[in-house]
Amino acid sequence: MSDVSDWWRTDIIDMEPGVIRFRGHAIEDLIGNVSFPQMIWLMTRGALPTEGEARLLEAALVAAVDHGPQAPSIATARMAVTCGLPLNNALANAVNMLGDVHGGAGEQAVELYTAIAEAGGPDHAGAEIDRWQAERTKFIPGFGHRFHKPVDPRAPRLLGLVDEAASEGICSGDFANIGRAIEAELAARKGKPVPMNIDGATAVIYAELGFPAPLARGLFCLSRSVGAVAHAWEQMQQGGRNKGPTPPQYRWTYTGPKEAGE
Amino acid sequence: MSDVSDWWRTDIIDMEPGVIRFRGHAIEDLIGNVSFPQMIWLMTRGALPTEGEARLLEAALVAAVDHGPQAPSIATARMAVTCGLPLNNALANAVNMLGDVHGGAGEQAVELYTAIAEAGGPDHAGAEIDRWQAERTKFIPGFGHRFHKPVDPRAPRLLGLVDEAASEGICSGDFANIGRAIEAELAARKGKPVPMNIDGATAVIYAELGFPAPLARGLFCLSRSVGAVAHAWEQMQQGGRNKGPTPPQYRWTYTGPKEAGE
Amino acid sequence: MSDVSDWWRTDIIDMEPGVIRFRGHAIEDLIGNVSFPQMIWLMTRGALPTEGEARLLEAALVAAVDHGPQAPSIATARMAVTCGLPLNNALANAVNMLGDVHGGAGEQAVELYTAIAEAGGPDHAGAEIDRWQAERTKFIPGFGHRFHKPVDPRAPRLLGLVDEAASEGICSGDFANIGRAIEAELAARKGKPVPMNIDGATAVIYAELGFPAPLARGLFCLSRSVGAVAHAWEQMQQGGRNKGPTPPQYRWTYTGPKEAGE
């Protein structure tokens, strides 16, 4: 059976008294010399990215920080503070919300893009969309938006940066092509635009940069955490105690029996 | 009583279909043009920082990402993954841990530094330490380390960057002086060095940059989240199911009665 | 330094292969023989309660299970499910919400009652209320309700059960008297009734039964968890994806600058 200190094994961090090394880099060499996105990359990937790769990652991290108090993640962070919770607990509630539906679209989009790439590229978008809908769900992750019509302003901006990076050889551009092929396919099927949204666009970047799908969700969590902290802190300054989702006069609809046994 | 859409009010984000503005900046102008630390600053403070301010914030964010599986935050993230949780839930557990003791030292250090500053500066360190211990707790937040002896390698590196920034007029250097005054005072009282640790050093930076104390904890959460995601992801790749804190053969000590009623 | 198996010590549970004992009771003797509230008592207090004590605890646990989707705990549980989270994560978000403001009133009320008891009993209610407001907050925990006017239907029912139990010698009734003294004092000060609410009434029970104040919050968490599971499960059956606090057409009020730099 394993020894105690062998129970948790890691390639990430090495420590002795007075010494902290991440992936073999002494912490004092990283501080002040690498950017926060470079550090995120080093920690999750094992080596430092190029400047160009780090810039692209940075753009994705900047893009997804917040979508307002209507998003369950932000709503719960603000409510949490009115219940007396400090920022760490409010942020935990926000991040916990980023499950398959609210935070998982980026991860799923990377999976879909990867499936199309492995099938041979953009020409296989239609077939892989069919397979996705047969095996997973009718929702194509990363496309369409119930609020931002006609277009989510973050997506074209991010795609433009990918194109730029591809032209400089920072990434291949293959996943941008795949994303656009999905967009074209969905438009043809629906007879109207179903444009790429923030999840679809950040997934293009994460796939271009070689991040495995689950990390796409992890990175989204790091990004959205910024919005959650900002909103929780703003709410803390506003005060307010035990604020539910709506003002007290707007309650829920009761749909059960008036009397037991009815 | 308040109207529904008036129930949550925010200065942070404005949205219309196709439009997202943060603090008055269109998101497409921010993406690709501001760094992730600048975005963190904009979201939490209301306006963009200077380049020098952003660099100092970035150094603090880079410094605190991880302290290994021995830290409760990281331990819980790794355990969570072995219980079948995806990254968002693992990260939530990690961040939730960053309470007054594990994540609050930075916040408390900013409070102590601010108290000393308001009392008149470094010369008042001793008196404010006395007051802290009388009114709060014997633990002086941000100084001493049970593992990193003689010195936490992150602290002198961060302080060096503050000195540099102060010499360039990016910050005043007042809180670095206060931090050093506390260090000297504690050494004199204990008869041995009680050096500034990571929490004390990042608190110097946050105070120099004008962050209110609760945000020091919020920023620490954003930083430590990186380590939690990296460790959770590594554990996910290693596999392992339902891993408790130690191997099965090392259990706990039972200290209760052998039989009920004893 | 401590040995590994000595690192966590507990009086609660003893285990060998094939053997599980709680507080010295073999688990197979507890199953089918003690009620769930008796088990809660055994685990938290160290010995089994009398039948009468268990009944009183049970009444408090039954009383506080739910307060509808307007309560942040329940709201976040329902939202969580629409974000794709399973019940454990939805419940975690709900319970996390039960901080000082939303879940802490019972704990605080036990503290206030205890302070009055230690000061000498009901006659000291006024003085201890003054001290509470001077040292803690203007809010007197456990009294008044912004929704249930004139009276929270749970409080008189619970108090009636305490009176009954006191008449049977199950508890002293001292804390019921203290609760009523606070009620009378607040009515006199305000010139209108400020009746005891669910937190004030369950706190009377917890104090009568000898639960320390922090456990009053713990027990409230166990009780409210029932509502959170029920609501999360109902929402799971209803479906709904990524449901924020209000329908999409009701958004928040933006109160910041239209353009950056304004």
Added chain:
Amino acid sequence: MSDVSDWWRTDIIDMEPGVIRFRGHAIEDLIGNVSFPQMIWLMTRGALPTEGEARLLEAALVAAVDHGPQAPSIATARMAVTCGLPLNNALANAVNMLGDVHGGAGEQAVELYTAIAEAGGPDHAGAEIDRWQAERTKFIPGFGHRFHKPVDPRAPRLLGLVDEAASEGICSGDFANIGRAIEAELAARKGKPVPMNIDGATAVIYAELGFPAPLARGLFCLSRSVGAVAHAWEQMQQGGRNKGPTPPQYRWTYTGPKEAGE
């Protein structure tokens, strides 16, 4: 689009000022008259159970409260308190842990039992085990235990109560038969006993009582919460600050490069 108060709909709770009704029952009629397990049933199922049904549910709830600090749920609760978290946040971390691997076995066992029942009963256990392993995972949920050898003491006790209840017509006993058929099948396949564990046994009860599979996890969460609160509270009394999984001298094994670039 939906109206605000129509956004959250529930059959569970109806409220007006001074009135709280659960499933049509006034709260003051429930308090003191129904047991906590009956209330749990009413909230999750829509109507009150019989006494016999409630007793069986109660046995399952009592059985699963705790499995010691080696269980990730309990470990994280104890660690949380040493990080300065109050009981609600410590409990949230514990419950969040109860994912597919640590808390999901009961839910999965109900699914497997139901599949066998729908296929025609115990004779179909082998075929459904094959299908489970082909479509889901090699792990058969609810059977075998890495620690409790030869047998988990909770399982035979719970099964005995089911047999008793079946003989009294409280439940059918069909799922106990299915559970035993799985046990026999696994023993035959492995050539050694793979006895039913706590998850398999509570799943028999939940299936006998008609609880849908996801609620099996929900009920386990309610049960294990008791252990988490008890352990967190015990730890709070013991003190201890920022306690990681093992004593400081037992660290992790670093398996990465000594120097970056190696």
